Amino acid sequence: MTKKVVVVEKILSTNDRIAAENRSIFDEAGIYALNLMASPGAGKTSLIEHTVKRLIPQINLAVIDGDIASNIDADRAEKAGALAIQINTGGECHLDANMVNNALGQLNLTGIKLVIIENVGNLVCPASFQLGTHKSVLIASIPEGDDKPYKYPGMYRGVDALVINKIDLLPYVPFDMAYFRKGVEILNPGLITFPLSCRTGEGLESWIDWIYQCTLSKNL
Amino acid sequence: MTKKVVVVEKILSTNDRIAAENRSIFDEAGIYALNLMASPGAGKTSLIEHTVKRLIPQINLAVIDGDIASNIDADRAEKAGALAIQINTGGECHLDANMVNNALGQLNLTGIKLVIIENVGNLVCPASFQLGTHKSVLIASIPEGDDKPYKYPGMYRGVDALVINKIDLLPYVPFDMAYFRKGVEILNPGLITFPLSCRTGEGLESWIDWIYQCTLSKNL
Numbered sequence: 001m002t003k004k005v006v007v008v009e010k011i012l013s014t015n016d017r018i019a020a021e022n023r024s025i026f027d028e029a030g031i032y033a034l035n036l037m038a039s040p041g042a043g044k045t046s047l048i049e050h051t052v053k054r055l056i057p058q059i060n061l062a063v064i065d066g067d068i069a070s071n072i073d074a075d076r077a078e079k080a081g082a083l084a085i086q087i088n089t090g091g092e093c094h095l096d097a098n099m100v101n102n103a104l105g106q107l108n109l110t111g112i113k114l115v116i117i118e119n120v121g122n123l124v125c126p127a128s129f130q131l132g133t134h135k136s137v138l139i140a141s142i143p144e145g146d147d148k149p150y151k152y153p154g155m156y157r158g159v160d161a162l163v164i165n166k167i168d169l170l171p172y173v174p175f176d177m178a179y180f181r182k183g184v185e186i187l188n189p190g191l192i193t194f195p196l197s198c199r200t201g202e203g204l205e206s207w208i209d210w211i212y213q214c215t216l217s218k219n220l
Numbered sequence: 221m222t223k224k225v226v227v228v229e230k231i232l233s234t235n236d237r238i239a240a241e242n243r244s245i246f247d248e249a250g251i252y253a254l255n256l257m258a259s260p261g262a263g264k265t266s267l268i269e270h271t272v273k274r275l276i277p278q279i280n281l282a283v284i285d286g287d288i289a290s291n292i293d294a295d296r297a298e299k300a301g302a303l304a305i306q307i308n309t310g311g312e313c314h315l316d317a318n319m320v321n322n323a324l325g326q327l328n329l330t331g332i333k334l335v336i337i338e339n340v341g342n343l344v345c346p347a348s349f350q351l352g353t354h355k356s357v358l359i360a361s362i363p364e365g366d367d368k369p370y371k372y373p374g375m376y377r378g379v380d381a382l383v384i385n386k387i388d389l390l391p392y393v394p395f396d397m398a399y400f401r402k403g404v405e406i407l408n409p410g411l412i413t414f415p416l417s418c419r420t421g422e423g424l425e426s427w428i429d430w431i432y433q434c435t436l437s438k439n440l
Contacts, residue, residue, distance in 0.1 A: 039260045040343045040372060041364025068344060070370045091374060093313060093344035121371070122344055123260045124288060124313035143363040143386065144261025150290045151341070152260060154311060166363065172392055173419070199393070 015129055018097035022132025025104055026115065032218040033115040034211070035131050037155065038139035039148075040121030043165040045073045046198035047139060047207075048116055052080040054208045059215055061114040064103045066095040073118060082116075083107060094125040097132055114215045127154045135160040135214065142166040146176045149183030156187045161194065163207060168197040235349055238317035242352025245324055246335065252438040253335040254431070255351050257375065258359035259368075260341030263385040265293045266418035267359060267427075268336055272300040274428045279435055281334040284323045286315040293338055302336075303327060314345040317352055334435045343372045355380040355434065362386040366396045369403030376407040381414065383427060388417040 026033045038044050048063055055061060063077035063084040074086035085107055087099050100117060109115075117133060119126040138159040140148060143166060149156045156162070162184060170177075184191055194210065196203030246253045258264050268283055275281060283297035283304040294306035305327055307319050320337060329335075337353060339346040358379040360368060363386060369376045376382070382404060390397075404411055414430065416423030 039341070039364075040368055041259065041361070067371050069373050070367075072367050072370060091344075091348075093342070120344065121259070122313070122342060124311075124340065124342055125345070128311075141261070141363070143361065143389065144259075147290075147292050148260055150292060151287050153289050169363065169389065169392060172389060 012128070015097045018101050019130040019132040022097055022100055022104065023134075025109075026132065026134070029109050029112070030218060031109065031112055031115055032215040033117065033131075033133040034214075035117050035119060035126075035133040035136045036139065037119045037126045037136065037159070038121060039123045039141065039144055042121070042139045042141035042144065043163075043198050044118050044121070044139055045076050047163060047165065048077050048082070048118060049080040050198055050201075050204055051116065051208065051211060052077060052082040054204070055114065055212065055215075056081045059113045059212065060111050061116060062107055062109065062112045064100060064107075064115065064117045066099065066118060066120045068092075068120060077118075083112065089120060093120055093122050094129050095119050095131060096129045100131045113218070114211070123148070123152045123155050127158050134218070137161045137163060139163040139165050140180075142169045142175050143173050145174075146180040147183070149180065149187055153187050156184055159188065159191070161192045161210070162188075164193055164195040165198055167195050167202065168200045232348070235317045238321050239350040239352035242317055242320055242324065243354075245329075246352065246354070249329050249332070250438060251329065251332055251335050252435040253337065253351075253353040254434075255337050255339060255346075255353040255356045256359065257339045257346045257356065257379070258341060259343045259361065259364055262341070262359045262361035262364065263383075263418050264338045264341070264359055265296050267383060267385065268297050268302070268338060269300040270418055270421075270424055271336065271428065271431060272297060272302040274424070275334065275432065275435075276301045279333045279432065280331050281336060282327055282329065282332045284320060284327075284335065284337045286319065286338060286340045288312075288340060297338075303332065309340060313340055313342050314349050315339050315351060316349045320351045333438070334431070343368065343375050347374045347378050354438070357381045357383060359383040359385050360400075362389045362395050363393050365394075366400040367403070369400065369407055373407050376404055379408065379411070381412045381430070382408075384413055384415040385418055387415050387422065388420045
């Protein structure tokens with residue numbers, strides 16, 4: 001087990017080095033970069049579709065889509081109007097900095113102001129791998145239940161913003177918002193949250209404003 | 221990377237050896253064992269609650285609950301009437317055979333006929349770790365979306381039964397059942413499925429019958 005720990009530590013420090021390299025690529029190009037994480041099916045791709053449609057043409061953006069298999073997500077981001085590239089991890093349960101580095105090498109970043117990286121659907125492993133982005137965003141989803149902060153603290157602890165998606169389902173599922181928010185507040189005091197519904201569009205404006213301001217701040 | 225691969229292979233072969241040991245423990249005690257896997261919030265604990273309530277007292281069962289943190293799930297299983305033990309993986313994104321082996325050492329298995337192991341909420345990593353159970357069951361959840369078999373093939377490929385939970389939400393979310401089932405059929409032809417709702421109780425009978433028959437078959 002000790003050997004395992006040493007190897008894992010080595011992988012993580014290599015990852016941090018490449019993440020720093022990615023950050024330099026973003027900074028030199030004047031690009032703001034987001035790492036978007038969530039469980040499978042929480043709405044990462046739907047949120048990206050809305051974001052792309054509302055930000056273009058003011059902000060040109062690129063999407064890097066991570067999945068175990070398939071091109072479904074990159075196809076959806078591209079259809080919405082973004083420059084998109086799919087990373088198939090082939091079994092790996094998270095994106096790492098090297099995968100993102102390879103994807104950046106294949107993208108023409110000219111004119112791009114915002115890069116959204118859609119991580120693999122997973123509420124555990126992505127939290128351990130820095131990608132070099134400026135901010136990490138987690139999407140929680142109402143039908144996942146209100147106990148997720150308590151059960152997956154690592155993910156809630158490390159993010160800079162929290163989208164609470166599928167609020168249109170609140171009438172149909174048991175979800176105690178106060179209990180949920182209490183768990184979030186313990187792990188990540190003062191975390192900015194965006195309750196919204198990608199299905200109905202409710203609450204999307206605040207999210208779009210935030211990401212727009214973040215991107216602008218990079219280019220002042 | 222080669223070193224990483226060698227270490228990972230070694231971990232997996234050690235895991236298989238301990239999984240075989242777990243299987244012997246189950247078999248010698250006349251216990252039927254299930255590995256229950258799903259995304260976070262798909263309804264593993266709710267399904268276990270219903271299963272415990274309906275099977276007891278005909279079948280005494282124990283629940284081994286895996287989570288990154290908290291005792292929420294084991295408390296729920298215990299409250300429903302099961303003998304329950306919580307494994308906190310402390311960051312590991314899946315259960316492995318050794319964690320289950322340790323839990324089995326702490327449980328009094330006298331009179332127990334069925335052990336349900338609730339894996340960590342994760343649609344990727346648990347598929348790679350045999351636990352020594354007789355069957356693996358995956359829960360899909362309607363609000364996760366109909367594309368999950370295509371995006372997480374490893375998990376769908378390796379299971380013996382599929383519960384499709386939260387069918388009560390079908391009127392409120394976009395979900396093409398034919399597209400979903402086509403993906404499942406490609407990966408796992410003829411897979412037995414149980415569409416149901418833990419919230420309304422619809423469809424639960426078939427699931428309970430199946431697990432009851434599985435358990436009885438072990439004790440003939």
